Each structure stands twice: as structure tokens, then as C-alpha cells.
Amino acid sequence: MEPDADKRELSLSDLRPAQARKDRKRIGRGLGSGTGRYSGRGIKGQKSRAGSHKMRAGFEGGQMPLAMRIPKLRGNTSRDAMPVGPFRTYSQPVNIRDLARFAAGEEVTPETLKAKGLIRSVRKDVKLLGVGEIEIALEISVHQASAAARAKVEAAGGTLTLLKEPTVKKTRKPKHKRQVADDESDADGTRAVEAAQTEEPDGASVETKPESEE
Secondary structure: OOOOOOOOOOOHHHOOOOOOOOOOOOOOOOHHHOOOOOOOOOOOOHHHOOOOOOOOOOOOOOOOOHHHHOOOOOOOOOOOOOOOHHHOOOEEEEEHHHHHHOOOOOEEOHHHHHHOOOOOOOOOEEEEEOOOOOOOOOEEEEOEEOHHHHHHHHHOOOEEEEOOOOOOOOOOOOOOHHHHHHHHHHHHHHHHHHHHHHEOOOOOEOOOOOOOOO
16 A cells, blocks of 8 residues: 555655746747747848847937937036036025024034924035024034124124135136246336436436427
């Protein structure tokens, strides 16, 4: 009597996949196989060539792609120019009137501003603006501040400290030293000639008159 199928020992010959496997499609194996001759690629054309199914994203068969057909955003987009596009800078504004939530003598920092709900993140710069009035003395430490805000804080007896050095605008380079020296020498020589023409040997000045036309 054979033991039950559930109770017999498991062997390698009994292993079966959980899902039946499906043989892959073997193409190009002769006309009688059903997938010979053109091997499912059709007759000629780009898609019948090797590597034709590995085209880059956005490739449209050689015609003008969409990324080049649509209009572009004009303007300065370099890092040295006005900060636009990927180089846009952002600072969180806080007005003077918003500091009424602090008590006199309290320290104002990005962390305390976030705790009071005035800013959302401490990872972005904070700029103090001069909208409103302040009547209490506070110790304020922010990244940037307007001139009006600084004047109002100091007028109320408080202090304002910048956590970030202000950016210095680029200035034009001065002329080369040799060129400056040449310009000065030319100017001095011209003055000397004019002085010699308008002075007499004894030092008295002579009034020059234009020559009469012949």
C-alpha cells in the first residue's frame, strides 16, 4: 500500500514552480517556425535595425523635438547676473510689527522666530523689514535687514546683528598704472605749454588774442 501523497518525503524530483513557466519566443529559426524571415520586425525601416529600440528620451525620429520647438524663457540666467531661474535666491521676510510677540529684552533669532510661528524654516535666510513700529528694546540677530528696520530697532533702544555679511557689489577695475601715469603727464605737459604761452619772462601774464584772418 502506497503512503499518502501529503505524508511522503519531498525530493528534488517533486519540485515544481509555483506558476507555470512560459517558453520565450524564439525568433529567426526558419520559415517553418512561424517567426522566421523578418523575425517580427517587418520590412526595412528604422525599427527593423539593431539598436533601434534603445533611443534616447525625447527622440522623435529626427524631426525637431518638442524641447526645441517650444518658446524659451528669456533674460539673464547666469549665476553672476540677476538671480533668476535656478540661481534664484529667497529670504523669509519678517516685519517690525511682527515682533510684538516678544517681550522687552528678549533675544530674537531664527530659532525663536520659528518657535513663535513667524517663519517656517531655519535653513533659509531671514530678512527684517521696516513695516510697522516697535516700542520695546530687543536683541535681534537675523541674516539681512533693511535700513528702515535698523533705524527703528536702534531708535527703540535695541540692537541688530547680521548673521551674514552683506554682499559687496562689483566695481569696475581702475586703469592700468602706466596708462594713468601717461594721462597725468599729458595733462601736466599741456598745462606747462599753456602757462608758457600766457606768461612773460618777468612773470606778468599776457592776454592772447586770435590772429587776424588774411
